[in-house]
Amino acid sequence: DQQVKQNSPSLSVQEGRISILNCDYTNSMFDYFLWYKKYPAEGPTFLISISSIKDKNEDGRFTVFLNKSAKHLSLHIVPSQPGDSAVYFCAASEGGATNKLIFGTGTLLAVQP
Amino acid sequence: DSGVTQTPKHLITATGQRVTLRCSPRSGDLSVYWYQQSLDQGLQFLIQYYNGEERAKGNILERFSAQQFPDLHSELNLSSLELGDSALYFCASSVLSGANTGELFFGEGSRLTVL
Numbered sequence: 174d175q176q177v178k179q180n181s182p183s184l185s186v187q188e189g190r191i192s193i194l195n196c197d198y199t200n201s202m203f204d205y206f207l208w209y210k211k212y213p214a215e216g217p218t219f220l221i222s223i224s225s226i227k228d229k230n231e232d233g234r235f236t237v238f239l240n241k242s243a244k245h246l247s248l249h250i251v252p253s254q255p256g257d258s259a260v261y262f263c264a265a266s267e268g269g270a271t272n273k274l275i276f277g278t279g280t281l282l283a284v285q286p
Numbered sequence: 287d288s289g290v291t292q293t294p295k296h297l298i299t300a301t302g303q304r305v306t307l308r309c310s311p312r313s314g315d316l317s318v319y320w321y322q323q324s325l326d327q328g329l330q331f332l333i334q335y336y337n338g339e340e341r342a343k344g345n346i347l348e349r350f351s352a353q354q355f356p357d358l359h360s361e362l363n364l365s366s367l368e369l370g371d372s373a374l375y376f377c378a379s380s381v382l383s384g385a386n387t388g389e390l391f392f393g394e395g396s397r398l399t400v401l
Contacts, residue, residue, distance in 0.1 A: 177328075207389065216288060216376055216392030217329070262328060272380060273319060273342050274390060278328040 176200045177265050179277035187285050192250040194280050196263030199244065203265040207274065208237060208248045211260045220261075221248070253284045289313065292377050292393035300401055304365040307396045311358055311379030317341070318360040319390060320352055323374040335360055367400045374398075 178197045186192045194208075204225045209217035223230040223237045223246070230237050236249045250257055260281050264274040289312035299305055311318050316337045321329040331344035335354035346352075349367075354360045364371060374397050378390035 179328075182326075209392075214394070216290070216378075216394045218288065218392070219389045222389065272317065272390075273331050273334055273344070274329075275331065276321075276329040278326070 175278075176203075177263055177275050177277040179263055179280050181280050182278070183281040183283070185283045185285060186253050188255055189252045192248075192253045192257065192282055192284065194248040194250075194261050194263075194282065196246050196248075196277055197244060198246075198265050200265070200267070200275075201244070202267050203275075204268045205266040206237070206239060206246050207264045207266070208235075209262045209264060209276075210257075211262060211279070217262055250282075253282075255284050255286050258282055258284045288391040288393065290377060290379050290391050290393035292375075292396050294396055295394065296397050296399075298399045298401065299367060301367055301369060303367050303400075304363065305367065305398065307362040307364070307375050307377075307398075309360045309362070309377030309379075309393060311360070311377075312391055315379035315381050315391070316358065317380045318354055318358070319378040319380075320346075320360070320362050321376040321378065323376065323395075324370075324372075329376060332362070364398070367398075369400050372398055372400045 207222040208220040211217040221235045239246045260279045262279045263277040291310040293308045319334045320332040332346040334342040352362045374395045376395045378392045
């Protein structure tokens with residue numbers, strides 16, 4: 174059973190425009206949500222996170238929004254740059270003693286110059 | 287560079303064989319996590335060790351096992367390999383078992399191909 178879902182396998186946007194990546198989850202016990210970026214032949218790298226007690230977290234061009242009632246989060250990238258082209262993974266954690274992350278299947282973002 | 291080192295980067299082997307993947311966590315990190323990424327799949331959590339002790343188990347097959355040594359490096363052993371075991375295997379580390387920030391630091395992965 175897929176607790177974290179990214180229903181869009183790919184997304185293409187023009188440079189300078191907004192990129193919106195979406196993620197849905199089913200487990201209401203998740204207390205932390207993260208976005209990771211992955212380039213080919215590299216490991217995932219942490220991008221931004223949000224606690225379940227917040228509804229928005231911003232870091233430069235990246236903003237994550239959390240809608241707990243809808244069990245939905247999104248990552249906004251404004252303005253998008255060609256260097257943002259990568260696979261973006263949504264992940265969630267129940268925290269507690271393990272801190273293990275449950276990942277979605279990823280969305281491939283292509284930013285066209 | 288995340289500070290997490292995985293070896294080997296690539297490995298090709300035959301069905302029925304056994305391989306060992308190695309991971310050195312970031313300096314100071316006590317927790318090591320293993321993930322599997324198959325084609326078109328997300329990262330599937332396999333197992334976590336914290337300071338030498340198994341802390342959490344995910345969808346890890348019985349043919350797979352792992353351990354964390356006193357120097358905190360970890361090894362993932364895959365035996366009786368099948369074609370479907372071909373995947374990228376990632377190791378990640380974090381400072382604490384329950385850091386409450388969720389951030390893990392990933393290595394570059396070991397790509398296993400079973401022929």
